[in-house]
Amino acid sequence: MATPASWLVAVTARVPNQTLVALTLESKETQDTTTPDTDVINAAIDDAKAEFATLSGFAPDLASPDHVGAVVQGVIAYLKTYKSLDNDDTDICRIRFVAMCRQIRAIFTSAPGSTNSGTNSVTPAAENPNSRIIRPDSDRSRFRRGFLADNRTDYDFSYDRI
Numbered sequence: 001m002a003t004p005a006s007w008l009v010a011v012t013a014r015v016p017n018q019t020l021v022a023l024t025l026e027s028k029e030t031q032d033t034t035t036p037d038t039d040v041i042n043a044a045i046d047d048a049k050a051e052f053a054t055l056s057g058f059a060p061d062l063a064s065p066d067h068v069g070a071v072v073q074g075v076i077a078y079l080k081t082y083k084s085l086d087n088d089d090t091d092i093c094r095i096r097f098v099a100m101c102r103q104i105r106a107i108f109t110s111a112p113g114s115t116n117s118g119t120n121s122v123t124p125a126a127e128n129p130n131s132r133i134i135r136p137d138s139d140r141s142r143f144r145r146g147f148l149a150d151n152r153t154d155y156d157f158s159y160d161r162i
Helices: 008-015 017-024 038-056 065-082 088-110
Strands: none
Touching: 008 038, 008 065, 017 038, 017 065, 017 088, 038 065, 038 088, 065 088
16 A cells, blocks of 8 residues: 555545544534545644654654554544544544554564664663672572571671672
């Protein structure tokens, strides 16, 4: 499938026109038209793209079918929210959108050889900061097979006595 020219084209290609008309126009009289309100659709697209980026950790890409599917699901959820349709169908759309975003994040951040495109400010500390040998407590000379030797009762585990 060819990459859509814009997010509006992607949404209108996947959602039936009558559904978009019903979700974007206010009154019953204006719903007799066959043209949905593109300003409302674009607002929903912007909101869905922003939430997609937050939930998935990736900027939405029109070339990725997974991204397009998730954002379109989010647009439907936002349009139903704008219309104040608080029902189970709206909740299902919202849950599906969040699940799709999280699945995209899980797939792309756990795949072997992939790099996380999110920002990570955590850096590992030096393994041996003072150039000393660092051993676990059970590796000290006063332990034998993980138990204190000679029934010693002092539990001084300071690293100065290595």
